[in-house]
Structures are given as structure tokens and as C-alpha cells.
Amino acid sequence: MVINVQAFNATGKDARRIYEELDDFQSRRPIDVISANRPILFLDEPQKMEGGKTLDSLANFKPLAVLRYSATHKTAHNKIHRLDALDAYNQKLVKKIAVRGISVKGLTGTNAYLYLESIEVSTSAPVARVELEIKQSSGIKRVLRKLSRNDNLFDLSNGLEQYRGFVVADINALTNTVSFTNGHELVAGEATGDVSESALRRIQIREAVKAHFEKEQALFAQGVKVLSLFFIDAVSKYRSYDEAGERNGEYAQMFEEEYNHQLAEVMTLEDTPYNRYLKGISTGRTHEGYFSIDKKSKRMVDPVTGKKSTETDDVDAYDLILRKKEQLLKFEEPVRFIFSHSALREGWDNPNVFVICTLKHSDNTISRRQEVGRGLRLSVNQHGDRMDAPATVHQVNVLTVVASESYKDFVTALQRDMSGGLSERPRVADASYFTGKVLKTAAGDVEVTPQLAKQIYKYLLKNDYIDDKDGIADAYHEAKKQGTLAALPPELADHAESVFTLIDTVFSDAKLPLPEDDRKAKTNPLNSNFKKAEFKALWNRINRKAAYTVEFETPELVAKCVKALEAELKVSPMQYTVVAGEQADTATFDAIRQGESFKVTESSTDYHRASAHSAVKYDLIGHLAEETQLTRATVASILQGINKAVFSQYRTNPEDFMRKAARLINEQKATVIVEHIAYDPTGETHTMNIFTQDKQKEDFSKAVKVNHHIYDYVFTDSKNERDFVRELDASTEVVVYAKLPRGFFIPTPVGNYNPDWAIAFQEGKVKHVYFVAETKGSMSSMDLRKIEESKIECARKFFEAITSDQVKYDVVDGYEKLMELVA
Structure with missing residues (x-):
């Protein structure tokens, strides 16, 4: 049976039915019937059941055995099993922890406010995202700017004297630091100068919202809803009340401002499911508070020490967060950010908390383990399936803690707390x-x-x-x-x-898993496979450069283009829709406000097929010559060759005519080029530096951990590629393989072409070392665009010219097709 403490620990006039003689029990007391069976008791969170009355009541059950489950036992018992923080992490039963530390450092003799948010690495020099004060017409405001080397903050701030001498000397992405010519240095997450309590909290909120969006972008497609949790110490900082009613407190206002700012950076013009999801959630509805509710005023209030909790009176937030955990995990529920007191009870352990931010002064009575404990459960997707696949569990499940102290200080305290919790482990190896x-x-x-x-x-x-x-x-x-x-x-x-x-x-502190610095860009280093003789042999066979020549007669191209245009050029006429409506019979204020005082009665769509009269003058021949890289004379010959019925479509819709004609001409140009192209080696080669230079920031949500690739991770763009990589990595025939970087390309007249894979097979099993160009979802040429198909044909001729029979190039739709070609 399942029973709570309140059902049996009251006696006297408040005694429960368990101590009464009941007719249903043949005038016996339920406690006597239960105790006669000598039950086994399982106590969840037994540290809350150590009061004298509760212990006496438990003895009434006359248990055969008592099993106590807790992470924080107060009383020592005979322990029979241990699953501590170290075991839970190593067995991948909890999230990995990442930390965004924020430290405040004063600058001697100046109030120059600076906050280094992060450093961005690109193909060019790294840039620093720094918040500084800028003099504007409305006053001095703190603004986020991207800084490059040699930027002068005095000039950027519009002449604020406090920044005189602050010129960016160096931006180091490896150490996450920015140094200035006056000797000052900033570390990512560090704020200097005039940093008030309010400024620090705003920085924390900004970093929490930014971390939330980063995780959400990576996990949305996997059906995982991301939640973020803010701990605060007073309701008034989230909700305040006056004669006008309820309004946002200081932190809620900061949150909405920072949320809208980050949302503007995240949102794109693309019509993607994630963008539609973000558009469907208003800022005010995406956050909610979990606090006690005063019965009389119905307002959120701080917990009152010594009185019974009034949490159950909070119908909305409490039910959503505690009683309706499943609803909070659904994308249909707009709440994604939760504000609460730091003293959340054990029942609050929603698995999809990915960001925790503590907006309060450090409390030495609460350990770092307790602070992060509310977000360590492994997440679930929209179907309720736990995201615990061993290969990706700690890629998906990473809890970011936004701390109000430096990364180093937070990690030191967390390690101390974790080590103290492992006191029973043997530490002496004698x-x-x-x-x-x-x-x-x-x-x-x-x-x-x-x-x-x-x-x-x-x-x-x-x-x-x-x-x-x-x-x-x-x-x-x-x-x-x-x-x-x-x-x-x-x-x-x-x-x-x-x-x-x-x-x-034997335990030592070195075995504790160190939380990673959430600001440091994750790296994907080359591994020992890069130095294997098989990969070097493969590379030496494919790294040669070549130049191409194309010889064809213009009349041949003109004839092909004329034929294609006459067969395929279909210009869309201009379309218009006529909508008719009338005013509603009755109009209410709400209907007018919502734009519903008129109703549509009918609509019709038609096409404008007459000549398009416009003040715009088009250079048809010049535009097509630019788009196709052909001479004006050649373009004119093509247009003169097509019949009048096809050319007359130009008047109907000039823009559409030019766009479609350019595409068709380019496709025919590509076809002619492939038929006549020839490659000749130049004597130059690609260097191995292309595997390390100009590495851009990578999205590890698309990464696959592998063993036989030259990098530790492979980044894929589709399910087909991911399946191909997994089968490649599991193959006993494959020694080493590489996804080729963009620096390795084949020149073609229709654009540079970057093949996908280079693969070396076991010597003896296969006589060739294969080079695989593409992993297409379909092998049908009908599914490949003409330009793409032309690039592939150019690549075939390229490899025929520069390699021996030991290297082959082909297109495959998966591992099975690859091995078919190998065999």
C-alpha cells in the first residue's frame, strides 16, 4: 500500500481512521491488521520523518524491515546501496553541468564600465561582444557592441572621458580574453568598473536567456522543450502591487527587456517550425512565478516562517509547475521561464530544466549541489521518452548554471560540496x-x-x-x-x-567530473587517425590541384538554349484576388477592436495576361548576360532564335521571364561544358592545413561522436548522412575516413565543388582506396538539379585526370551502395 505520514502520525482527538475500529475490518483497527502482516516499509525522503511522534507511529507498523531512500540522510543507518553524485554521472543518469560565471572586478582610478559577454570565432579575426556605455542624444546608455582589434572605446563611446586609453590590443579566443593598450584585461563573463547590484542581475538574466535560446535552437527539432529556472529571494522583485493592481517587478521587467532583445537576434525571416513557435508566444506569457498566494488578497507573497504553507492556494502557477508537470513539458504550453523562491521542495524536479540562474546573494547554508539539484534529471521529449541514448546523453543533457561569481569560484565550491558528499568512499591506497x-x-x-x-x-x-x-x-x-x-x-x-x-x-578528487565553462567554444580537434599511414596515402592521391579548359562552338550552345527555352519556359502571369465584404448586422466594441466588424462574403482570383506597363526600364540582354556569364551577342542570338509566342511572355511578367530564362540557359551551359571539359594537373597540391585553418563555430547538436574519423566528431546535415556516418564508423573494412573541409574543392565552370567524403579501406580486403563524392538521399538523376549534376560530372573527369586506378569517385545514397561499388 502507499500511504503518507499525515494518515497515521496523528493521535488523540485528531486520530485518523487507521487507529479506529471499523465495521469494514470486522471491528478491528486497520493498524492491527497491517502490523500483523509484518510489512516492509519503504520511506522516501526519510530525513523529513525523524520527529518523535512520527518515529513512534512508524513503530506501530511492526515492520519486518525498513528501507530508507534519500540523498541527504540526517541519521546514520545500515547502508546497503550507494548511488552518489559520482556514480550517477559516470552511469549517465544525470545531466552534465556547465557554468557561466560572472565576476565583478573594480578598475583602479576609473569608473569605465565594461562587460565582456563572449568572443566569436569566424573565418577572419575573432571579435568580442562587449557592453559599454555610449553617449547618446537621450543620455548615456549601456549598449552591446562587437569589437575588433584596434577599436578605440573613447571614439565608440562618443567621447566619454572614462574610456580614454582603452584601445583593443588583442582578442584571444583560446584564453577567452580581451586586452587593451593601457594594460587592462577582461575575461569572458567579467564586468569591470561601475557595476551595481542591479547591473549584475541584469547581466545574469541576459546570460540565462541567451543560454536558453542556444539550447532551445539545438533541441527543438528533437521534440525537447527547454525550461529555465530563476531563484529569487523576494516576491516583490518579480510581482509588485499598488492601487493600480498587479505589475512586473524589477526582475520581471529586466527579463522581458532582455528576452525581447535576444529574441530579435534569434528570429530569422525564414518560415521554419522554430520561428513559428517563437512567434506564437508573447513575452508576457512565456514566464510565470511559483509563490505562495495570500487567501484574502489573492496576491503572491513570500513564505511566512512558522506558518503552514499556502502554496496549494496558487491555482495557476502551482498547478502548472507541481501538479501538471506533463503540461509544462508540451510545446503548446507557453511557459518556458519560471521564477521561484530558492527553497523549492523535493517534489519540484522537472526533467527539462536546462538553465538555472540564482538572482540572490550567496547563502552559505545552501550547497552548490542543492542549487543545481533541481535541474539534473535527464530530459524527455514530447512523447515522454527519456533522452538517455548512451552515445548522445551528455550532448543533449547539459545543465547551464548562471552563477553570480566567477567560473573558478563556483567550480571550486561545487567540487568541495561533491567531495564532502563522497566522504564514505575509500581514499587511502595502502x-x-x-x-x-x-x-x-x-x-x-x-x-x-x-x-x-x-x-x-x-x-x-x-x-x-x-x-x-x-x-x-x-x-x-x-x-x-x-x-x-x-x-x-x-x-x-x-x-x-x-x-x-x-x-x-580508491577515490580522489581528480575523479570528480569538472563542470565545463559554458562560454568556451567547444572544440573538435584532430585525433590520431589523422596521422595514420592509410590516411596520408589517401591524401597524397587526392590532394593535387588541376586547371580546366573548355572548348565548344557557340552555335551548339545557342541551339541547346533555344530548344530548352521553347520547351520549358513558362512565365507566370500576374495574379490578383478580389475580396468582397459587408459590415456585420451588429457590431460590438470588442468586434471593432479585434477587426471583426466586417465579414467576407466572397473572393475570386484572376490573372492579368495583358502587357505589363511599368515605369521601370529593363535591360533584358544585359541582365541575362550578367546572370549567365555569356556575351551580349550570344544572349541576343538565343533570344532571336526562340519563337514569338515564347518571347511574348516577357511582356506579361518581365521579372519572372528573366529569372526563369537565366536558370534554363545556365543549365544548358553546364551541360555543354561537361561534355567538352578537360582537366590538367598544375603541379600544386592542397596542404594539410586546410583541416585546421578557418574553423567556424560548430553546432554540436548536429554532431556524431565517432572513432575512425580524423576528428572526434562529425557534423551532419541530414538523417541520411548521420546513418551513413554510423555505418562507416562501425565497418570493419574502413580504416579511416574524413568529411572534407570547404578548403578542398574542385574548380568547375559552374562554381567550385566540395566533395563530401574521403575513405581508406583495409589493405587486402579491397584493392582500391575510394573517394566518395556525395551521400545523396536519392540516386536518381531526376532528383538532382542540372547544375549539381554538372558539378558531379566535372568531378568525375577531375579524378580521372589526377589519380590512378587506386582512387575511385562516385555518388552513393548510403553505406550499402558504397560497399556495392567497392565489391
Whole structure:
């Protein structure tokens, strides 16, 4: 049975039915019937059940056993199982933590306000997003600007004296710093100068909203709704009340201003599902408060110490956040940002909290683990399926904490809290600890004798793998990570794997997972596959450059273009719609305000097929010559060749005629070029630098973690590509492969062409090293645009000219087609 404490811990005149003699129980007391069965009690959050009356009531059940489940036991019991923070993380049962630290640093002798938000890396030099004060006609305002090297803040601020001498000397994307010629340096997330409490909170809110949008953009397509949680210390900072009624408090007002600013940056003109989703949510409805409600005034109030909670009176926010968790997870529910007191109870653990921001002074009684604990559950999608696939669990599930202190300070405090929570783990790697332990081997269990235990200890001591207190040293963890651990002595060598597993049971702070700095751009470094002989051999076969020549007769091109235009050029006439309506019989104020005082009675659509008279004069031949890169004489020959009926469409819609004619001519031009193109090697080659230079910021939501690629991650653009990558990576025939960077291209007359894949197969199994151009969803030439098809045909001729039979080029729609070509 499931029962709550209130059902049995009251006695006397408030006694519950469990202590009464009931007819339904044949005049017996339910507690007697239950206790006679000697039940097993499972207590959830037992630290809340340690009052004297509750403990006495629990004894009335005469339990056979009591199992207590808690992350924060107050009383020591006989522990039979442990799943602490370290185990939960290593088993991928909780989110990964990222931190956006914000530190305030004063500048001696100046009040120059500066806040370094982030550094953006592009193909050119990095730029810094910095907030500074600028003198405007309406006064001095703080504005976000993108700064480049040599920018003078005195000039940018319109002559504010406080910025004299602040000239950008360097922007370092590796260290996330900006330095000025006067010696001052800013680290990302650092605010300097005149930073008030209000300015700090605004920065935090801005960073939280920015982090929210970044996660939302990455997870929306996967059906995961992103929630952000703000902790504040007073209701008045979120909602305030006066004679006029309810209005936004300081933080709610800041939030709406920063939300609208970030929304303007995120929204694009494209008609995408995500853009439609954002347009459908008003700023005022996207945030909600979770606070107690005063029964009389129906206003949000701060918790009152010593009185019963009035949370259940908050019909809207409380029901939404606590009782209707599933509704909050749906995209149809507009609430995405939640404001609450920091003292949320254990029941509040919505899995889709991805951002936590604490807008209050640090409280030493609350640990960092408690602050982040409300957002550590793994997220779910719109179907309620948990996003816990092992390969991507910590790519999807990352909790960003926006702290009011520096990244370093927050991480130090979090590590201290986590380490304290792991106090029961063994920390001393001496002989006495190893003695009596069991090594699990293929031949069976082997008990560690005192002699073997001494050998393990001497091995650790000899190689400096333990410190002065016999704790595991960082050198051991580093050597294990790099695969350079010293060889074990002969007595232990046969059980090497089991010995290292036993050593790993000794805890050290180095085993704690460090939260990542959320501002640092994630990197995708080249790995050891890049240095494999097979990849070098493949690269040496395909890296040659070539020039092309094309020889064809103009009349041939003109004839093809005339034929194509006469067969395919269909210009759309101008369309117009006539809508008729009349005023409604009765018109209310609301109908007029909402634009419903008139109703449509009928509508019709027609086309204007007569000549289009316009004040605009078109240079038809000049426009087509520019779009097709042909001479005016050639374009004129094409237009003279088409019949009058086709050419007369120009008067109906000139813009559409020129656009469609240019496309058809370019397609025929591409066809003629492919038939007559020839490539000749130039003697030059692409260098391997193209794999490291000009790397743009990458979207890791589209990344696939791989083993045989030259980078740790592959970034894909479609499901077909992702499936292809996974099969490539699992193939035993593939030694190494690479998705080629944009710097590797084949010149063609219709634009540079960048192939997709270079793949090296196992020697002996396949006689060729294959170069795969494209992974198309369809192999049908009908589904490829003419220009694209022409580029592919050019690539075929390119590889025929520069490579031997050992390299092949082709187009595939998946791994199966690739292996068919290989075989």
C-alpha cells in the first residue's frame, strides 16, 4: 500500500481512521491488521520523518524491515546501496553541468564600465561582444557592441572621458580574453568598473536567456522543450502591487527587456517550425512565478516562517509547475521561464530544466549541489521518452548554471560540496585496504593476499602514483588517460585489468567530473587517425590541384538554349484576388477592436495576361548576360532564335521571364561544358592545413561522436548522412575516413565543388582506396538539379585526370551502395 505520514502520525482527538475500529475490518483497527502482516516499509525522503511522534507511529507498523531512500540522510543507518553524485554521472543518469560565471572586478582610478559577454570565432579575426556605455542624444546608455582589434572605446563611446586609453590590443579566443593598450584585461563573463547590484542581475538574466535560446535552437527539432529556472529571494522583485493592481517587478521587467532583445537576434525571416513557435508566444506569457498566494488578497507573497504553507492556494502557477508537470513539458504550453523562491521542495524536479540562474546573494547554508539539484534529471521529449541514448546523453543533457561569481569560484565550491558528499568512499591506497579484496578474472575470483596487496602498494609508490598521504595522485589518472601506465610486476601482470579496476575503487578528487565553462567554444580537434599511414596515402592521391579548359562552338550552345527555352519556359502571369465584404448586422466594441466588424462574403482570383506597363526600364540582354556569364551577342542570338509566342511572355511578367530564362540557359551551359571539359594537373597540391585553418563555430547538436574519423566528431546535415556516418564508423573494412573541409574543392565552370567524403579501406580486403563524392538521399538523376549534376560530372573527369586506378569517385545514397561499388 502507499500511504503518507499525515494518515497515521496523528493521535488523540485528531486520530485518523487507521487507529479506529471499523465495521469494514470486522471491528478491528486497520493498524492491527497491517502490523500483523509484518510489512516492509519503504520511506522516501526519510530525513523529513525523524520527529518523535512520527518515529513512534512508524513503530506501530511492526515492520519486518525498513528501507530508507534519500540523498541527504540526517541519521546514520545500515547502508546497503550507494548511488552518489559520482556514480550517477559516470552511469549517465544525470545531466552534465556547465557554468557561466560572472565576476565583478573594480578598475583602479576609473569608473569605465565594461562587460565582456563572449568572443566569436569566424573565418577572419575573432571579435568580442562587449557592453559599454555610449553617449547618446537621450543620455548615456549601456549598449552591446562587437569589437575588433584596434577599436578605440573613447571614439565608440562618443567621447566619454572614462574610456580614454582603452584601445583593443588583442582578442584571444583560446584564453577567452580581451586586452587593451593601457594594460587592462577582461575575461569572458567579467564586468569591470561601475557595476551595481542591479547591473549584475541584469547581466545574469541576459546570460540565462541567451543560454536558453542556444539550447532551445539545438533541441527543438528533437521534440525537447527547454525550461529555465530563476531563484529569487523576494516576491516583490518579480510581482509588485499598488492601487493600480498587479505589475512586473524589477526582475520581471529586466527579463522581458532582455528576452525581447535576444529574441530579435534569434528570429530569422525564414518560415521554419522554430520561428513559428517563437512567434506564437508573447513575452508576457512565456514566464510565470511559483509563490505562495495570500487567501484574502489573492496576491503572491513570500513564505511566512512558522506558518503552514499556502502554496496549494496558487491555482495557476502551482498547478502548472507541481501538479501538471506533463503540461509544462508540451510545446503548446507557453511557459518556458519560471521564477521561484530558492527553497523549492523535493517534489519540484522537472526533467527539462536546462538553465538555472540564482538572482540572490550567496547563502552559505545552501550547497552548490542543492542549487543545481533541481535541474539534473535527464530530459524527455514530447512523447515522454527519456533522452538517455548512451552515445548522445551528455550532448543533449547539459545543465547551464548562471552563477553570480566567477567560473573558478563556483567550480571550486561545487567540487568541495561533491567531495564532502563522497566522504564514505575509500581514499587511502595502502596495503591494508587491498588485503582481502577480490580480483575478478576470466579464470575465476582471486583473493588479494597480504603479499599481493603489498606488491600493489609498492607498484603505486615506485611510480609516484600515490601522494604523501597514500592517496591516489593526479599522475596516476593522467597516465591512465594517456595510456602510459607503467607495467605491473610479474606477480600482478596476469591480472592487470582487475588490478587497475581495484585501484580505481580508491577515490580522489581528480575523479570528480569538472563542470565545463559554458562560454568556451567547444572544440573538435584532430585525433590520431589523422596521422595514420592509410590516411596520408589517401591524401597524397587526392590532394593535387588541376586547371580546366573548355572548348565548344557557340552555335551548339545557342541551339541547346533555344530548344530548352521553347520547351520549358513558362512565365507566370500576374495574379490578383478580389475580396468582397459587408459590415456585420451588429457590431460590438470588442468586434471593432479585434477587426471583426466586417465579414467576407466572397473572393475570386484572376490573372492579368495583358502587357505589363511599368515605369521601370529593363535591360533584358544585359541582365541575362550578367546572370549567365555569356556575351551580349550570344544572349541576343538565343533570344532571336526562340519563337514569338515564347518571347511574348516577357511582356506579361518581365521579372519572372528573366529569372526563369537565366536558370534554363545556365543549365544548358553546364551541360555543354561537361561534355567538352578537360582537366590538367598544375603541379600544386592542397596542404594539410586546410583541416585546421578557418574553423567556424560548430553546432554540436548536429554532431556524431565517432572513432575512425580524423576528428572526434562529425557534423551532419541530414538523417541520411548521420546513418551513413554510423555505418562507416562501425565497418570493419574502413580504416579511416574524413568529411572534407570547404578548403578542398574542385574548380568547375559552374562554381567550385566540395566533395563530401574521403575513405581508406583495409589493405587486402579491397584493392582500391575510394573517394566518395556525395551521400545523396536519392540516386536518381531526376532528383538532382542540372547544375549539381554538372558539378558531379566535372568531378568525375577531375579524378580521372589526377589519380590512378587506386582512387575511385562516385555518388552513393548510403553505406550499402558504397560497399556495392567497392565489391
